[in-house]
Every structure is written in structure tokens, then in C-alpha cells.
Amino acid sequence: MDDTRPRSLEHPLPAGMRDLLPEEAASRRALSRSILARFAAFGFRLVTPPAFELADVVERGLGAHALADVLRFIEPESGEVAVLRPDMTPQIARIVATRLRDHPPPYRIAYEGTVVRRRAGRAKKHRQIPQVGVELCGVPDGGADLELLEVAADALRSVGLARFTIDVSDAGIVRELVTGANVTDARAEALTSALAKKDEARLAEAARGLAFERELCALPRLHGGRDALASAVAILAASPAGPAARRLLDLFDAAALRGLGAHLSADAGEVRGFAYYTGTIFSIYADGPGEPIGGGGRYDELLSRFGAPMPAVGLGLDLDALGWALREAGGPLPSRDGVVIVGAHDDARAHELRARGVATVAVSAREQALAYARAWSFALVWDGESVLDLRSDPENPSTTAAVDAVAALRVLEDGSR
Structure with missing residues (x-):
């Protein structure tokens, strides 16, 4: 039988799953370690949640939009429905509310792991998402939001990504206008769908005759830099969304004072996650992936679902998307390390190098x-x-001449500087 299939297809993986071979695995691991080190520098402590949990625990911490992403199965020991984690934030919320409840707040928690999401169409290529992130729980004011913007920028700069944009918004703007308009669920869906696509014609039709029609129809144009935010504050001042717009401008100004101005943009009409987040939302973009390399926001109601009401804000970075952005930016080539010795039985040289920590x-x-x-x-x-x-x-x-392990090690160290 003549089988001309590529060898990679002899044992195909499920859709959206992939292997990392040594070079790529080493690059991702180095990227993760560098970012986690920067998280640690801000006082975030690493935890490691399990790969799957019972469905009723994880799903109580998900927004309605995320429930369709969940991969469920029957846990053999208990017979209960379990899920592969589609998001690590509910797991961190559970840990803070239960395992760490005797610790004094605020809780600065870092994490690393892979989430798995059930997706259809083109998105199914991205079912397996390696992440690193932080959650800051127990700080009620905008200082926590600002801290996470600083943490994100610091982490990205530390791995060599100089050009990126943090797009900030506030879930309260759209939510307060839609709630204040007192519309049906179907009308609310029409409004948010039009806003998501910045389709001004559809938005005008959906908002016609509503309270705050003028403010709703202005939202698609209220994006860009500080001037756009200042316009949003003026336009929304007399509406229920006024405080959220003011809060967003204050955060933008505070972040600019911390040296983030060149990386900031804002969108007063952002609707992503507005039913889940309670305040600040941010997405991070860079050239290459065509999708966010990270993001997060404030979710002050999440911890109460686990019996420990407190404010919280989180940040997650997609390591695959970030790696793509670094390659697009001309980042460093995957590093080589270690030594191959000529002579299969020269244990003394190999032992000396290994004792010095060299592969x-x-x-x-x-x-x-x-x-x-x-x-x-x-x-x-x-x-x-x-x-x-x-x-x-x-x-x-x-x-280079090298007659002993010390000389070989010197070559290795000189080349890594």
C-alpha cells in the first residue's frame, strides 16, 4: 500500500490542539519565566490551579458569553459533571475565597497554565491557549486598575516588545445607557450588536426614540486618544454613564503620568464583556496576531459568587499571541544553549560542565x-x-581554542552576553 500522507498526519490531533517541539517549547518557557519574574517583582505570588474542576464551581464564575466555550465531561470517580478550565479567573476566585481566606487582603495572585475552549469555525484553531496572568483582589479604587496597566506594560517591555497598545474602556458606560433606556432584551441586543460593529446606521435605528438616544448614537465616534475621552465626558455628563466616563478619563490621565501615554488608546463604546465586567476593561494589541495579545478588567461581583465579596481586577496574557507579536517585531532568535562533547565516553568533561549547570x-x-x-x-x-x-x-x-571545561564555559558565557 502506497501511503503518501505527511508523517504529521499519521496520528492527527483534535482540532485546535498542537504540539510544541523543543525549540518552540524552550522559547515559550523562557517567555513565561521572564513575565512571571516581572509579576513577582510587583509582589504577585504564584498559584497553580488544577486542569479541570467540577462544572458548578467553574461555571458560576463565568460570564454568560463564556458558557458556550466550556468542554464538559463526566468525572469518573464522582459521576459529576466536570469541565476543562476555559478561564483561570474563576479558579483564582475560588482559591482566594476558600484556601486563602485567612490571609490579609489585598490578594496579589499570579498564575500560569493552559485554558481550553470549545470553539467553532475559524476560532477552533485556538482552542488551546497558554496564559500567564495576575489577579488583584481586595482593592476597591482605581489604583488597582492602574497597577495592572503598569504590570502589563512592564511585562511586555521586559520581553522586548516595545510597540503595543493598551485600549482602555469602562463597562459602565454602555451598561448604564442601555439600562437607563429601559429596553427589552431584544432591543438591548440590537444596541450592543450595532455598537460592537460600530455600525452607526443600525445603531441609529435601534436607538430611535429611546432615552439617551443622542448619547448612544455618539458612542461609535468616541474612541482614540485623550481628546476622544474628553469629548465622551462632555457628551455623557448628564446621563447615567457620566461617572463611568469620568472614571475612565481619570484612569487614562493617571496611566499617562506613569509613562504609559504612548501606549494608550480609549474606546467609550466598547461592549466586550460589559455584562461581566463592572468597570475598567482593557485589551492589549501589537502587530502580527490580528487579535489581542492580552487583556482584562474589573469584576467586582465575581468573588461574591464564591462567598467572599470583594472588588477585583485581573490581567491575562496569551503566550502564543505574544510570541507571534515578538517574532513580527523582529525579536531575538530562539536561543541555543548547552554543549555537545565529541567523545561518547568522556564522562569527566561532561560531569564538570553539568556540575556547573550546563546542559x-x-x-x-x-x-x-x-x-x-x-x-x-x-x-x-x-x-x-x-x-x-x-x-x-x-x-x-x-x-575558538578550548582545552578544558573552564575555557569552554568562558566561550558559552561570553556569547550569551
Whole structure:
């Protein structure tokens, strides 16, 4: 039988799932570690929630829009319905409300993990989403929102992403106008759908004759920089959305004073998650992915669903989307490290390098050692007399004399600076 299928299709993965091979896995791990280190610098403590939980626990912490993303199954031991986590925020809320309830607030929690979402159409390519993030619980004022904007910018800069935009909005603007208009659910859906697409004609039709018609119809134009926000404050001042607009402008100004002005934009008519978030919402964009590389917002009602009412704000970063943005920005090539020793039985040299924390393998012949180092992203090939350095050009490595482990290590350290 002549089977000409690509080898990658011999054992296909479910839609939206993918493997990471060593080089990509190492790059993602380095990215995650760098960001988590910056989270730690702001005092956020890492927790590790489980990969799945009982459905009634996780789903109480999800917005209605997210319930369709949940992958459910029957947990064999209990017979209860369980879910693969589609979002880590409900898990952090549960941990804060139960496992950490004896700790004094505020709670600064960091996390790392993969979420899995049930998606259809083109979005099913992104069912598996590796994330890092933080949740700040127990701080009621805008200082917490500002802190997370600073944390996000610091983390992105630390991994070499210089160009990004944080688009801020406030869920209270749309929610207060729609609620104040006292409309049916169907009319509310028509309004928010038109706002989401910034379709002014459909919005005018949906808002015709309503209270706050003028304010609703102005929202699609109230996006951009500070001037757009100042206009929003003026237009919405006499409406129920006035306080939310003022709050958003205050946050924008405070963030600009902290050096984030070049990265900020605002949208007074944002409707994403307005039924879930209670205040600030933000999305982070960069060239490349065509979708947010991160985002978050304030959800002051979530913790009460777990028996511990308190204000909270969160931030999540999509490591795949962020990696794409870094590649688009011309970020550093995946790093090579470690040493391949020529001589399969030279345990003394290998032992000395490993004792110094250097990944080391031994291969019997020089050409095989060089091929192995190229394929598996090792930095150096060392034959006991000289070192071949593959980091700048794996096909044409440079050569440096090195007769002992100290000399080989010096080459490794000099090249990593």
C-alpha cells in the first residue's frame, strides 16, 4: 500500500490542539519565566490551579458569553459533571475565597497554565491557549486598575516588545445607557450588536426614540486618544454613564503620568464583556496576531459568587499571541544553549560542565556531534581542543581554542552576553 500522507498526519490531533517541539517549547518557557519574574517583582505570588474542576464551581464564575466555550465531561470517580478550565479567573476566585481566606487582603495572585475552549469555525484553531496572568483582589479604587496597566506594560517591555497598545474602556458606560433606556432584551441586543460593529446606521435605528438616544448614537465616534475621552465626558455628563466616563478619563490621565501615554488608546463604546465586567476593561494589541495579545478588567461581583465579596481586577496574557507579536517585531532568535562533547565516553568533561549547570550530551564522532547540535539547538560542540560556536550561524560555526571545561564555559558565557 502506497501511503503518501505527511508523517504529521499519521496520528492527527483534535482540532485546535498542537504540539510544541523543543525549540518552540524552550522559547515559550523562557517567555513565561521572564513575565512571571516581572509579576513577582510587583509582589504577585504564584498559584497553580488544577486542569479541570467540577462544572458548578467553574461555571458560576463565568460570564454568560463564556458558557458556550466550556468542554464538559463526566468525572469518573464522582459521576459529576466536570469541565476543562476555559478561564483561570474563576479558579483564582475560588482559591482566594476558600484556601486563602485567612490571609490579609489585598490578594496579589499570579498564575500560569493552559485554558481550553470549545470553539467553532475559524476560532477552533485556538482552542488551546497558554496564559500567564495576575489577579488583584481586595482593592476597591482605581489604583488597582492602574497597577495592572503598569504590570502589563512592564511585562511586555521586559520581553522586548516595545510597540503595543493598551485600549482602555469602562463597562459602565454602555451598561448604564442601555439600562437607563429601559429596553427589552431584544432591543438591548440590537444596541450592543450595532455598537460592537460600530455600525452607526443600525445603531441609529435601534436607538430611535429611546432615552439617551443622542448619547448612544455618539458612542461609535468616541474612541482614540485623550481628546476622544474628553469629548465622551462632555457628551455623557448628564446621563447615567457620566461617572463611568469620568472614571475612565481619570484612569487614562493617571496611566499617562506613569509613562504609559504612548501606549494608550480609549474606546467609550466598547461592549466586550460589559455584562461581566463592572468597570475598567482593557485589551492589549501589537502587530502580527490580528487579535489581542492580552487583556482584562474589573469584576467586582465575581468573588461574591464564591462567598467572599470583594472588588477585583485581573490581567491575562496569551503566550502564543505574544510570541507571534515578538517574532513580527523582529525579536531575538530562539536561543541555543548547552554543549555537545565529541567523545561518547568522556564522562569527566561532561560531569564538570553539568556540575556547573550546563546542559551537556556526548556524541562519539565530530560530524555526528555537529549535526546533533544543529538539530537540537545546542550552542557549542567541544572536542577537547577547540569549541565550535553555533549561535550566530549554525551552518558556519566559529572556532575558538578550548582545552578544558573552564575555557569552554568562558566561550558559552561570553556569547550569551
